[in-house]
Amino acid sequence: MEHPKTNVTSSKLDIDALLAGSPDEFEKLVRQESARLFRIIARLIGNDIEAESVLQETYLQAFLRLHTFRRESKFTTWLYAIGINLARAQKRKLSRTVPLDDQDIERMQPAFSRGMYRDKPESWDPQKIALKNERKKLVHEAIDLLPPDYRTVLLLRDIEENNTDDVALMLEISSGAVRVRLHRARQALKKLLDPHFS
């Protein structure tokens, strides 16, 4: 692992060499993916120091499990799936807040009668949105209240801006399930924010 940084990061990953256990390719992987993977893990856990440990553990687990990679997805998607699982487990250990559950999410979806909104949706006031100093904090806290499955989809899709199919591969669920969860998460988040912006 003695290549200068520029050489190591600029070329494409050689997956065959990586799977054969090449230390140089593994270093290249670490240099290429760490910033993005760290952001995902840090957002899932909500703690940067813990996130660094989980990032390191993610690479170690990936290295130890290289033989289990089946080439059914991009290698990085497989790596991110390991990181996401470790981050979610760590979040469960550290979490002090009790997240909402599936029934809460169901209650937070709009209700319809004969195909029409039962209650007319309250429009948000753009001035309240613009003026709210603590807006970021409010949104952050509201996202933290979402059940882990919903929160994870929202983080990966809307915050990290991965495409739906990649999120489906990372979470080992169908793209349709990602969209359903994402929609319910967005609607629940909107409902949580309604009192602040209506």
Added chain:
Amino acid sequence: MNPLVWISNKLMRRPSCEEVNRFLVEYVEGLLEGETRDKFEAHIKSCKCCGPYLDDYRTTIKMAKTSYDVEVPEALIDHTLEFLRVRMNDA
């Protein structure tokens, strides 16, 4: 059946607010096309509930996007490589 064909069939007649709400994800993702999208948008434009709801739905997405700042530690890669050097030698 391809889910987009199913959505398209659902929206080909005048869609209800509930159907429009159900396919907001696909609409925001740009997956609706042609006449399906036109019918969807015609409903959104004329409906006093769905238009504002879509506006706030989009605002929710935007606010979520900017709500989580994460600063990547400068020495992250060096620390990680050092950790791996030690642990991979042990493994």
